[in-house]
Amino acid sequence: MRKIAPLFVSAVLLATVSASADELNVTFSNESGLDVQFEFRSLSYYNRVWPGGNQAYTLGYDETRTVSLACQFGEKIAYGAWVDGDADIYWGVGIDGSEACESCVYTCGQSYDGVNLTNTREYGIGD
Numbered sequence: 001m002r003k004i005a006p007l008f009v010s011a012v013l014l015a016t017v018s019a020s021a022d023e024l025n026v027t028f029s030n031e032s033g034l035d036v037q038f039e040f041r042s043l044s045y046y047n048r049v050w051p052g053g054n055q056a057y058t059l060g061y062d063e064t065r066t067v068s069l070a071c072q073f074g075e076k077i078a079y080g081a082w083v084d085g086d087a088d089i090y091w092g093v094g095i096d097g098s099e100a101c102e103s104c105v106y107t108c109g110q111s112y113d114g115v116n117l118t119n120t121r122e123y124g125i126g127d
Contacts, residue, residue: 022070023109024108024109025068026079026106027064028065029116029117031119034083034119036117037081038081039051039057039079040069040077041078041079050069080092082095
């Protein structure tokens with residue numbers, strides 16, 4: 001009986017931890033005419049960035065890409081995108097997460113289609 005109880009407790013804790021893990025799926029389309037880079041930042045947990053390690057996802061002109069992030073259910077996550085080689089032209093929260101953006105915040109556990117990166121110079125952003 002003593003050996004069964006610790007195993008049962010371990011199994012219950014493991015199930016609880018894995019039940020809170022989820023993923024976020026976001027599809028990006030690049031119609032900007034330029035190559036772009038992008039990353040995601042957690043607004044719920046400090047210093048949590050995807051892909052992390054001072055790296056970014058790359059999206060060539062006229063490409064579409066779906067990214068799946070491992071995250072905690074309900075976690076708020078924002079994207080930041082910028083022109084490769086020119087971070088002054090940006091979408092979402094930008095290269096360092098310092099720009100304001102309500103429409104670029106997503107919730108872990110859901111999927112989002114249709115993030116369309118267009119030429120921001122037409123709209124005066126980043127000039």
